[in-house]
Structure formats: C-alpha cells, structure tokens
Amino acid sequence: MKYFSTNDLPLNDEMINFWNNNGYLVIENFNTDKECDELMERSSYLIEHNNFNNQKSIFDTVNQAHNDDSYFLESGDKIRFFFEEKANLNDDNIEENKHFIVNKIGHALHDLDKVFYKFSHKQKLQDIALSLGFSKPKLLQSMYIFKQPKIGGEVVCHQDSTFLYTKPESTIGFWFALEDANKTNGCLQVASGGHKGPLRKLFKKVDGKMQMIDLNDEPFPETDTFVEVKKGSLVLLHGRLPHYSCENTSLKSRHAYTIHVIDNNNEYPEWNWLQRSSIPLKSFIND
Numbered sequence: 174m175k176y177f178s179t180n181d182l183p184l185n186d187e188m189i190n191f192w193n194n195n196g197y198l199v200i201e202n203f204n205t206d207k208e209c210d211e212l213m214e215r216s217s218y219l220i221e222h223n224n225f226n227n228q229k230s231i232f233d234t235v236n237q238a239h240n241d242d243s244y245f246l247e248s249g250d251k252i253r254f255f256f257e258e259k260a261n262l263n264d265d266n267i268e269e270n271k272h273f274i275v276n277k278i279g280h281a282l283h284d285l286d287k288v289f290y291k292f293s294h295k296q297k298l299q300d301i302a303l304s305l306g307f308s309k310p311k312l313l314q315s316m317y318i319f320k321q322p323k324i325g326g327e328v329v330c331h332q333d334s335t336f337l338y339t340k341p342e343s344t345i346g347f348w349f350a351l352e353d354a355n356k357t358n359g360c361l362q363v364a365s366g367g368h369k370g371p372l373r374k375l376f377k378k379v380d381g382k383m384q385m386i387d388l389n390d391e392p393f394p395e396t397d398t399f400v401e402v403k404k405g406s407l408v409l410l411h412g413r414l415p416h417y418s419c420e421n422t423s424l425k426s427r428h429a430y431t432i433h434v435i436d437n438n439n440e441y442p443e444w445n446w447l448q449r450s451s452i453p454l455k456s457f458i459n460d
C-alpha cells in the first residue's frame with residue numbers, strides 16, 4: 174500500500190508504474206474537507222427532500238435483489254435512492270430514520286445536481302483521466318455510498334467492467350473518500366495486481382432480462398490490501414481489479430462518492446444495464 178500526493182499530479186512515472194502493477198492508486202488530500210463536507214451536506218439535503226412514499230428499493234450485492242427492479246434499472250439518467258438490506262422499511266421508520274437507512278444514491282448525480290456537478294467536473298480529473306490513457310473520457314455513472322453505521326451492507330468482490338462494459342474495456346472508477354475509511358468501518362479491499370487476470374462475468378441484458386453471464390471460472394485472487402484512507406483521498410480502481418468492502422458494523426459511517434468513467438471511442442453495448450435515454454454523457458470539462 175502506497176499513498177501518493179497531489180504534488181505529483183497529473184500522474185508521475187512512479188504513480189503510473191504503481192497503477193500498472195497494482196490496478197489501483199491512492200492520492201491523498203485530493204479534495205479539501207470543505208469540498209467533502211459540501212457533498213455530505215448535499216446528500217443529506219437530497220434525502221431530506223426526497224419523497225420515499227412510493228418506493229422501497231433495496232441495493233444488496235449479496236442477494237442481488239435489485240437486478241430485476243425497474244426503479245434500479247432505469248436509474249442511469251436519474252437521481253434515485255436505494256435502501257440498506259438490513260433497514261427496517263416500515264413507513265414510520267423511513268420517516269424517522271431516513272438519513273440512516275439509505276445505502277446509496279445513483280446514478281446521474283454528476284449530471285443532474287449542481288453541487289455534485291461542481292465536484293465531478295474538474296480539469297484536474299480530466300488530467301488524471303488522460304494520464305491513465307483515456308482519449309475521450311466520459312462520466313458514465315455516479316454513486317453516493319453511505320456505508321451506514323451498524324447496517325452498512327457488504328459489497329461482494331467484483332470487477333467494475335462486469336457491470337459497465339465497453340468494447341474494448343475502458344472502465345475506471347474514481348472513488349472519493351468523504352470520511353476516513355478504515356478496517357473498522359468497511360474500507361475498500363483490493364486484490365492488488367488482480368486487474369491482470371481475466372474478466373470473470375458480464376451483467377448482460379438477454380431477452381429483456383438482466384443475467385449474470387460467466388466468462389471465465391478462474392477464482393478471484395484473495396483481496397490482500399485494506400485501502401485505509403483519510404477523508405479527501407481519491408482512489409482510482411481499474412475496471413478489472415477485484416475489489417470488495419465488508420459490512421460496517423461500527424458506529425461510524427463511511428461516506429464515499431464514486432464516478433465511473435469510460436472512453437467514448439469504445440463501443441458501449443446496448444445490453445449494459447445502464448442506459449441513458451435522456452441526457453448524453455459528458456466529459457470532465459468542456460461539455
């Protein structure tokens with residue numbers, strides 16, 4: 174595990190080597206505390222002003238209950254709210270505890286909300302994307318992940334290209350720590366170097382229904398690195414890197430914001446779950 178500094182941005186040779194060898198990269202102090210706090214306050218505002226009466230959609234990577242859920246499958250160009258699997262979803266509890274039972278908000282915060290837009294569209298992110306090899310980086314999805322105290326669900330080990338696939342593959346995750354993330358509150362865990370292995374699965378629409386298609390049965394290598402990071406850190410994740418986070422059983426939340434980026438020069442198949450009917454994809458800047 175190595176921590177890099179914003180002094181070496183966009184990405185110096187050591188960072189590029191680390192990225193190529195390990196499939197992830199941590200840049201500390203990428204965002205100020207104020208920028209992180211603004212996003213946290215905005216997520217709280219969005220929850221406060223959302224009407225939860227008509228939907229009780231759960232995001233649960235263990236049982237994959239959301240896979241047939243149109244509220245989820247049509248959220249690629251919307252701002253939608255997904256509950257924790259362990260949350261009590263009776264109406265009174267939703268009203269009283271709404272700030273502590275949402276698992277995530279997704280998937281077009283970066284396009285549709287002005288505070289998230291400002292956080293997501295920056296020259297320094299564009300510079301990083303170009304250093305990582307993108308020629309036309311486009312922001313495909315964004316998620317605000319709460320990892321709530323006590324009930325924050327596990328995210329099972331996966332490769333992001335399984336869920337956001339381009340041909341050839343190009344997906345990279347930009348994961349922003351809005352609070353300290355550590356072993357106690359369910360930080361990311363990665364299998365360093367595991368991005369050199371094959372893509373194992375594809376989440377693909379077949380005959381109008383989402384299915385998990387096996388491509389390669391080689392098991393994932395064990396995750397060997399706890400990505401413990403401070404508030405303000407940026408973690409870059411290669412689309413083939415197996416990564417995971419355990420349940421948060423602690424009393425402390427672990428808020429994070431992620432953007433997944435693809436190269437617009439690459440084909441984005443229409444069998445991907447995430448389809449955008451209303452708004453074209455934007456770049457980090459000048460779109």
Ligand SMILES: O=C(O)CCC(=O)C(=O)O
Nearest residue numbers: 318328333346418429431
């Ligand atoms: O934040 C987490 O716990 C998991 C995030 C993740 O898997 C992702 O952004 O691809």
